[in-house]
Amino acid sequence: MKHAKHTFEIGEKDFLIDGKPTVLRCGEMHYCRIPRPYWRHRLQMLRAMGCNMVATYDFWNLHEPTPGRWNFAGMADLAAFIKLAQAEGLWVMLRPGPYVCAEWELGGIPWWLLKVQDIKLRTQDPRYMAAVSRYVTRLAAEVRSLLVTNGGPVLMVQVENEYGSYGKDKEYILAIKKLWERAGINVPLFTADGPSQLWNGSRTDTFCGVNGGVGSLKELRRFRPSGPLIITEYYPGWLSHWGEPFPKVGTPGIVRDVTTMLNERTSFNLYVAHGGTSFGLWAGANFPKFAPDTTSYDYNAPIPEAGGVTEKFLAIREAIGKATGETLSPIPAPIPTITLPRIRFEESARVLEHLPKPILDSKPRTMESYNCGLGAILYRTMLPPGEAATLTISGVHDGAQVTVGGERLGTLDRRNGESHTLSVPPRIDSRPLDILVEALGRINYGSGLHDRKGIAGDVLLDGKLLTAPWQVFPLPLEAAPTGLRYQLQDYNGPSYYRASFAVTQTGDTYLDMRSWRKGMVWVNGQHLGRYWNIGPQQTLYCPGCWLRQGVNEIIVLAWEAPRQAALSGLTETILDDLRPDALPGQPHRKRGQNLSLVSLAPAWEGTLPDGGALQTIVFAAPVPGRYLCLESLSNYKGDAFATLAELTVLGENGKPLRARVIYASSEESGSEDGKSDNAVDGNPSTHWHTAYSSGEQNHPHHLVVDIGSEQNITGVKLLPRQGEPAPNGRIKNARIFVRRDAFPGI
Template identity: 40%
Template sequence: MRFFFILQIAGLLLFGQAGKAQPKHQFALGGSDFLLDGKPFQMISGEMHYPRVPREAWRARMKMAKAMGLNTIGTYVFWNLHEPQKGKFDFSGNNDVAEFVKIAREEGLWVILRPSPYVCAEWEFGGYPYWLQNEKGLVVRSKEAKYLKEYETYIKEVGKQLAPLQVNHGGNILMVQIENEYGSYGNDKEYLAVNQRLFKEAGFDGLLYTCDPPEAIENGHLPGLLSAINGIDNPAKVKKLISENHDGKGPFYIAEWYPAWFDWWGTKHHTVPAESYTGRLDSVLSAGISINMYMFHGGTTRGFMNGANYNDTHPFEPQISSYDYDAPLDEAGNATPKFMLFRSVIAKHLPAGQTLPAVPVAKPSMAVPGIKLNQSVGLLNILPKPVLNKTPLTFEDLNQDYGFVLYRSTLTGGREGLLKLNELRDYAVIMVNGKRVGVLDRRHNQDSLRLVLPSGRVKLDILVENLGRINFGPYLLHNKKGITQRVLFNGKEVYNWAMYSLPFSKVSGITYTAKKVDDIPVVRKGIFNLKAAADTYLDMSHWGKGVAWVNGHSLGRYWSVGPQQTLYVPAEWLKTGSNEIVVFELLKPQKTMDALDKPILDQLQ
């Protein structure tokens, strides 16, 4: 209790007394250092994204950040979370970014804010809301008028939430980033200046900065703003590149330092040995350079919010649900060996008289064997009212953001032929008279399937999944989903489609049966009872492909191709007594599943 009281007093001294006006700090750029209230300040920051961590766990993760030696947290702000439909804003629940920042302050952490509004981040559409594509002529990351109008509306709403929390207003936001690695995309300084103006008009009147990789820093910096650098950690190179683009001065800030990497479906799990980076971290800190680790804690990309990479030389690469990232703090928020090694390095660079708090003990985890999913319903039995059109409509045409669309038409049977879907985006289950006859996968450039049709009128169903919009590169402007062009059978266009929107944004209200259901795709539900709640991991390795929910919370996508074979279930979303699990399975439904006490993130099938 005495220790807790001392921590409370320390927090009050740092950020002012609760309930009273917070003291305003000065955060400024010195010739070679950041200056906090006139004194040199070295940021030792780690990236952590509020939507990738359950709100109930934000504070615990921040305590872990302090225990590793971080004094700052970096986070993006995600436009598509906060304005999911045009003009409808949401800063509640897990989207309450202001509360995230306030908790950081209570835990003695400063914040680097990155509203951008383009974020990349292995996030759906790089953070842009899908509906921007419905604004005719709108061009993201440009001076195009419609884009700037929507951008301005969004950033002013963000400003209402977060501008009062800047350090010069008594808060803990030290700096705010405009755009995001823009130099890798373009070189329009007028566009960057518009960004600066919009941020200032939204109330962000403190320090603004840009960040770019070395090869793009000249394109992406805006004269007068600090140019931070991403992806290198040689102290001499960092100082040279930043000073060349900042009037020969510092401070020197690595805005994204990568001691790890992310994964995508069908490729091996990426790991980076901590030992390869401890010396680099030591040299950067010894040189007085400020740093932001991307990621300190990745967490989980739940729902349908993963992005994808794609360019002319690489296939479509949708990212997995786990954002473990091989980061110092694992997906569940526990310290890894990388965490402990980095902590030892940071401890060497603490100001005189400071020591690190003890590392919180690992969270308990549990196995739950033999969960029965004994209620089911076939997808074709729960279809909503369709939209009818002569030709297929995209997700965007249907005003649908994520999830699935079922396209239905009829063909004259008694023949064989090639079914071709021009520009399928992204994954399709093909059914004839309700039975699966094949799948098409954009990752493998598959767009055609040979069909043998029975006699009579044949019902053709094509269930299309949006696997995540591209989040990086020039193809941001080519991100519509579904069947985006024509459907051909034997070279002739197929017309007269019924389209059923299946966003699966929630799974309440579905009516199940306990009778045997052999239909595929299928939704299955089960109940499992717990005497106590702890973290666990659903083992989906025997299933095929789909999405799962526990107690109404989306756990994200699973796919047997790997490398991810489990879905993380946070203890915060479980309860003693009865818990509900729902699985929407496209290919290979099972009637039982196990939950494990450890994740499987490194198995390809």
């Protein structure tokens, strides 16, 4: 179909389409997180919500799984998705990176670059830039004809992504921009950063947006005094990690902000309007405390994982309709859902009986060293006879099972640290030592990006390096296993389970994995993703378009024996069922801890301004330290509470430093998600809130963070809890302390 040609410009005050001022009402969804047969439905849902534009990241590692081998077919057919968006009346914002974050494996960067041991990602390292150049050239060939300058719907293309949270090399940003320009991308190019990162990651000669809430616009205007305003990521939901509560973002605040933005002619991109699913092994992980992302990318978004209608969707639709006066598109009919009766698995096959040919090595190395990207890896050596000993394994990335002579020594979890010790019993003869390591997604954000998998450290027996010959068995798990010898029996160790089931009509369903412990699932060869009984996700989304009338095959990889080798299909998802063992280290205040600041001199004390604007505090002189404590002495409402959206520790030259919360005097986890981790999660829509459902605690309130090593701390940036009118807990009087050593009492 031939479409009319349009023009797009960035004016002094507005975005101009065919010369007419236009507010971009954008919603983000990712083509590869949606089954291709459902693309049209999801785009129609976005249009019905009131959006006139769709944004999508483009995933380099999906398109170039191995160097020089390109994939733009099926769910990776980006051009087809863009054309379909145009057919549904939507403009397009492309966000191709090369780094995208997105809670996606390595932030979209191909794992195979990590085979080069000293490579520096997201820098001008010539080896990295050469690979980026190839990607830009190839992707541009896919989308060039779809730019608005060529009659397509693509209005804007993003350069890199949130670079200010990673580095401050603006020449690198310029180099990426020039690559897109040389590749023929002749629509406006832009960058996007959080409010406190704009000064590091954006350039004054390149258009930019800001990621965050309405309060972030003040910082954007400080950085870029003219031009239309756009929030390039406004968060109507938030991401979910294994072992942590499912985040929820309330609807009233979203409706208020969307209405405000439309009334003030501020453009926005809802990140995400529809999240979908990180099928297969594409879910990433966060840092500095290793936190793997769930398979579901529901995100508590207005359009949920399977594309239905939510109260949040209807409220946003109503707000946009009222503010614009437009008659919005009708809501499309939902995708049918079905139940699946209980499926029993009577066949299984041991993983360790279906190993590939081993690779011989003098020591264990990372998965990348053996050309294995996604999946798992087994390291095997022989332990000599001897007395009881201590086995130390450092750099466990990410989960591991350790056995000696087939007997389980322990299960290791990187969420609890990267170095582990295990007790080895006495041995009267030589015994095989097996270390089976599962990769749980490479880190997609922050300074931990160079996240190699497998064993990234040493294996020691009583402090001595194990240098005996090792057998290494890479276990890539992207594709469904084939050629297995199934038996009619159960096994205790890691095993594949196979069953078949029949349906008379197809429809979406959710596989109930609550009787299983940890692993992954394939249905008719389609990789649905990982499951893990710690929650909060307890179901796996199985799209009806991947089922067939008649007989279907399902294979479950179980790293540990299930409680029952059976499952069923539900019509509703379970994304908020956290199991009791899922919160190691929570809450942040342990029994018996009682922070004491007596006799300590603050690095800063004073009164914070009222309102929701980002506040920068600069110390009189840099203070060397590793630990920082924020003490809230009062708030602007005069009640007992303290709240905070974001705390950013500043190093030399004002560089943002990554921090993790190690102590909170009080935090609310019952009636809302007010955990203290929210203050360092990079999301201005979440916040720390002191406790109230279990009893109030009066001021002072304390939040202590650890930046990982001693550095010269020059100040902090504080983003108050967002929302108008002024919400509870906005801090008024405060003190900030810095220590080289841990604070007394914790």
